[in-house]
Amino acid sequence: KRLPLPPGPPKRFLTGNLHQLPKTKQWLTYADWAKTYGPIMTLQIFNRTTIILTSAKGVLDLLDSRASIYSDRPRSWMLHTLAGQDASMFGLSSRDLRFPRYRKMLVAGLNKRSVTKYRPELENRLKGLLRGLAENANDFESLLTTYTGGIALKAGFRLYSIAYGYDVVEPAENDYFVQLIDKADSAMPTLVQPFYFVEVFPFLRFLPKWFPTATFHRIALEKKKILDAMVYVPYEWAKKKLETSPSEPSFFSQHFLDEDEKKTSQEDADNLMWTSGAIYSGGAHTTSSALTSFFLLISTHSEIQKAAQAEIDRVVGRGRLINSDDKTSLPYINALIKEVLRWAPVAPMGLRHSVTQDDIYEGYLIPKGSMIISNIWAVTHDAELYSEPFVFNPSRFLGDKQQRDPFDFVFGFGRRVCPGATLAEETIFLAIANCLSLFNISQARDTAGQEIDPMQGLDWRTGLVTLALNFKFSLTPRSPDALDAIGL
Numbered sequence: 001k002r003l004p005l006p007p008g009p010p011k012r013f014l015t016g017n018l019h020q021l022p023k024t025k026q027w028l029t030y031a032d033w034a035k036t037y038g039p040i041m042t043l044q045i046f047n048r049t050t051i052i053l054t055s056a057k058g059v060l061d062l063l064d065s066r067a068s069i070y071s072d073r074p075r076s077w078m079l080h081t082l083a084g085q086d087a088s089m090f091g092l093s094s095r096d097l098r099f100p101r102y103r104k105m106l107v108a109g110l111n112k113r114s115v116t117k118y119r120p121e122l123e124n125r126l127k128g129l130l131r132g133l134a135e136n137a138n139d140f141e142s143l144l145t146t147y148t149g150g151i152a153l154k155a156g157f158r159l160y161s162i163a164y165g166y167d168v169v170e171p172a173e174n175d176y177f178v179q180l181i182d183k184a185d186s187a188m189p190t191l192v193q194p195f196y197f198v199e200v201f202p203f204l205r206f207l208p209k210w211f212p213t214a215t216f217h218r219i220a221l222e223k224k225k226i227l228d229a230m231v232y233v234p235y236e237w238a239k240k241k242l243e244t245s246p247s248e249p250s251f252f253s254q255h256f257l258d259e260d261e262k263k264t265s266q267e268d269a270d271n272l273m274w275t276s277g278a279i280y281s282g283g284a285h286t287t288s289s290a291l292t293s294f295f296l297l298i299s300t301h302s303e304i305q306k307a308a309q310a311e312i313d314r315v316v317g318r319g320r321l322i323n324s325d326d327k328t329s330l331p332y333i334n335a336l337i338k339e340v341l342r343w344a345p346v347a348p349m350g351l352r353h354s355v356t357q358d359d360i361y362e363g364y365l366i367p368k369g370s371m372i373i374s375n376i377w378a379v380t381h382d383a384e385l386y387s388e389p390f391v392f393n394p395s396r397f398l399g400d401k402q403q404r405d406p407f408d409f410v411f412g413f414g415r416r417v418c419p420g421a422t423l424a425e426e427t428i429f430l431a432i433a434n435c436l437s438l439f440n441i442s443q444a445r446d447t448a449g450q451e452i453d454p455m456q457g458l459d460w461r462t463g464l465v466t467l468a469l470n471f472k473f474s475l476t477p478r479s480p481d482a483l484d485a486i487g488l
């Protein structure tokens with residue numbers, strides 16, 4: 001006898017739950033629905049089944065413990081076929097022969113040992129960030145605008161030079177490659193998040209492009225151009241540079257030359273192009289989103305800020321840049337970073353997985369090919385795991401009764417777990433620890449001198465990667481010579 005699917009909102013004939021699909025901040029609606037339908041929920045859109053997991057148990061039981069069958073990506077006509085992103089890391093099937101090769105290259109380029117090699121570059125970029133913040137101390141709004149979200153942009157694009165050995169032109173928004181990444185940022189969500197009829201009626205792809213209702217064709221073409229440029233243009237640049245002059249150590253140069261410094265095969269070169277592309281498209285806006293959330297939270301939690309600064313002053317002292325080796329001796333800062341990523345998970349619904357065979361879980365059938373969505377936001381706001389989940393409190397990760405490490409969730413699951421987590425952690429640590437060491441961060445004031453509550457009017461960007469929008473904060477050096485003391 002066929003087992004039932006997990007419960008879900010009532011469906012309409014043929015279209016299923018299509019009429020109910022939330023258009024923005026889906027993680028909130030799905031968390032709300034889970035209160036009625038439970039932590040394993042089904043949404044049906046025509047013949048496509050989506051399973052939404054809302055509990056830590058569900059995501060870990062399926063996506064981690066049964067990773068061998070839950071690490072595929074759903075096939076999308078828009079992304080893979082019409083926009084030609086078949087070889088892109090993010091959508092690549094776990095059954096594709098390239099998948100283990102891509103992962104191997106990413107892990108090799110982004111593991112702890114490799115990240116250590118990038119440290120001089122990280123510190124270089126960090127100084128630029130701190131200098132930029134200090135110079136604009138009285139005008140945060142313009143700083144945020146100039147750098148498209150202040151430190152967010154700088155922090156994000158630091159990764160670019162890691163992928164290609166490329167030095168971003170400052171200010172970053174004038175940089176041609178940075179513009180490519182920026183444009184590409186919304187391209188992927190536009191292809192996979194809204195519902196397109198071509199996904200359930202694939203024959204629609206044969207409609208001529210000029211056909212009035214074939215808007216999806218035009219969207220796919222436009223996004224294809226953007227996504228292709230993001231991958232091919234820097235690749236060609238890096239290749240040319242490598243041919244004319246030996247490059248700084250970078251992810252690209254490490255892989256592009258074999259031991260005899262001869263070119264690798266075309267296949268290897270293609271793999272490298274897509275994995276390098278995955279590094280900056282995966283790393284740029286994620287890390288910057290976490291840093292943006294940090295400014296939001298720290299500007300409204302002065303006691304936490306003081307505790308963090310006290311730890312820095314006690315352990316590192318003032319007058320020098322905090323470096324990656326200090327990380328292990330700053331437990332409060334590490335707890336604070338965990339809490340930022342828990343409170344505001346950067347990818348609130350992770351990336352979509354799919355299951356490669358029929359499976360049974362808790363008496364329900366999870367049919368082969370179902371799309372699996374992990375509601376990471378709901379997990380990191382589950383009161384059973386995190387007491388008072390909406391309160392920002394780094395101390396929950398200190399002492400004897402520590403709460404569950406959010407890094408078990410926020411970087412994703414199974415064979416698709418984020419390969420950039422080590423680099424992300426280091427990037428975030430350097431920026432947060434040094435900002436706390438050098439600056440006091442507080443709420444901005446209006447023209448009447450009243451503090452502006454950034455939580456009022458706050459909004460979050462909908463997309464694969466979210467971002468706190470519409471807020472201001474104020475930043476002043478902790479001492480007049482703080483920046484001079486570290487040579488900035």
Ligand code: HEM
Pocket residue numbers: 089090091106110159278279280282283284286287290346347350351352353410411412413414415416417418419420421423424
């Ligand atoms: C705070 C920072 C970051 C967060 C929260 C984050 C989170 C995630 C999540 C949730 C996924 C999906 C995992 C899954 O499918 O289960 C992912 C995938 C990925 N991330 Fe990150 N990430 C961050 C930074 C980075 C950085 C710095 C890089 C590169 C340098 C990177 C590269 C990637 C790549 C290439 C994938 C695709 C992996 C695959 O499909 O197999 N990420 N990340």
